[in-house]
Amino acid sequence: MASSNIIEAKNLKIQFQGKIALSSLSFSIKKGEKVALIGPSGAGKTTLLNTLATIIKPDEGELWIDQLSFKEMQNRKMLAKKLGMIRQQFDLVDQLPVIHNVLAGKLSDWSLFKSLLSLIYPQEKILAMNALERVGLGDKWSEKTSNLSGGEQQRVALARLLVQKPEIILADEPVASLDPARAEDVLAILTKLVHEEKQTLITSLHSVEYAKKYFTRIIALRDGMIYFDLPAHEVSAKDLASLYVLKEKV
Numbered sequence: 647m648a649s650s651n652i653i654e655a656k657n658l659k660i661q662f663q664g665k666i667a668l669s670s671l672s673f674s675i676k677k678g679e680k681v682a683l684i685g686p687s688g689a690g691k692t693t694l695l696n697t698l699a700t701i702i703k704p705d706e707g708e709l710w711i712d713q714l715s716f717k718e719m720q721n722r723k724m725l726a727k728k729l730g731m732i733r734q735q736f737d738l739v740d741q742l743p744v745i746h747n748v749l750a751g752k753l754s755d756w757s758l759f760k761s762l763l764s765l766i767y768p769q770e771k772i773l774a775m776n777a778l779e780r781v782g783l784g785d786k787w788s789e790k791t792s793n794l795s796g797g798e799q800q801r802v803a804l805a806r807l808l809v810q811k812p813e814i815i816l817a818d819e820p821v822a823s824l825d826p827a828r829a830e831d832v833l834a835i836l837t838k839l840v841h842e843e844k845q846t847l848i849t850s851l852h853s854v855e856y857a858k859k860y861f862t863r864i865i866a867l868r869d870g871m872i873y874f875d876l877p878a879h880e881v882s883a884k885d886l887a888s889l890y891v892l893k894e895k896v
């Protein structure tokens with residue numbers, strides 16, 4: 647594996663009840679790339695992200711994350727250092743103040759005692775406050791998380807990632823539940839932070855417009871296969887039209 651490749655996948659195959667979701671996918675991703683996964687519904691974007699997150703074990707093929715095999719990635723502490731995940735549904739604990747959700751990014755580093763103590767006296771508060779400042783929520787640290795808007799909650803999830811500091815961020819439709827203005831705001835912050843932290847980002851997106859604007863590379867999936875894999879600026883209207891064309895019924 648070339649040392650500049652942080653992810654390398656060879657012939658990944660995943661099936662669910664005999665139905666192929668990913669069909670012999672091979673690709674590599676370099677450190678610092680910002681990759682958007684696009685493609686029609688059911689193309690395999692979420693399955694691929696969950697495989698990269700080592701949540702789904704491939705039926706066939708091999709996967710290396712920063713030189714580590716799928717098996718070596720099962721160590722929880724190691725996994726948290728390498729990979730951070732952000733989803734459409736934020737994965738926050740609504741009833742807790744914002745700062746506790748941000749500090750959840752540290753849980754894999756902390757002992758059980760420190761984690762429990764932090765629920766009463768937030769530990770490493772300055773770290774969390776700095777992260778909240780960077781996502782523009784410095785004044786919201788003590789608010790109950792459920793009182794925040796959807797866009798603000800997704801920014802809390804970004805602050806949690808800043809505290810976790812993984813090398814790779816996997817994002818599954820991170821802005822699907824937000825209105826267009828908030829969606830763009832969250833994507834702009836996410837890609838700016840990833841750039842500043844020199845992280846690698848892989849995001850599934852339904853918006854081709856945002857994929858072209860905020861990402862360096864676009865991998866298009868269709869029927870569990872790579873349909874095209876191009877620098878974002880080279881993706882043409884014709885490529886997109888044929889990717890999303892509805893299949894004729896036979």
Ligand SMILES: Nc1ncnc2c1ncn2[C@@H]1O[C@H](COP(=O)(O)OP(=O)(O)OP(=O)(O)O)[C@@H](O)[C@H]1O
Binds near residue numbers: 663667685687693
């Ligand atoms: N847990 C599962 N059990 C059975 N089939 C599944 C499961 N997860 C995904 N699939 C199937 O695998 C295929 C790929 O699904 P996946 O969710 O990865 O697509 P997607 O590109 O993320 O779609 P969307 O854009 O609608 O989220 C689909 O045919 C889906 O029905």
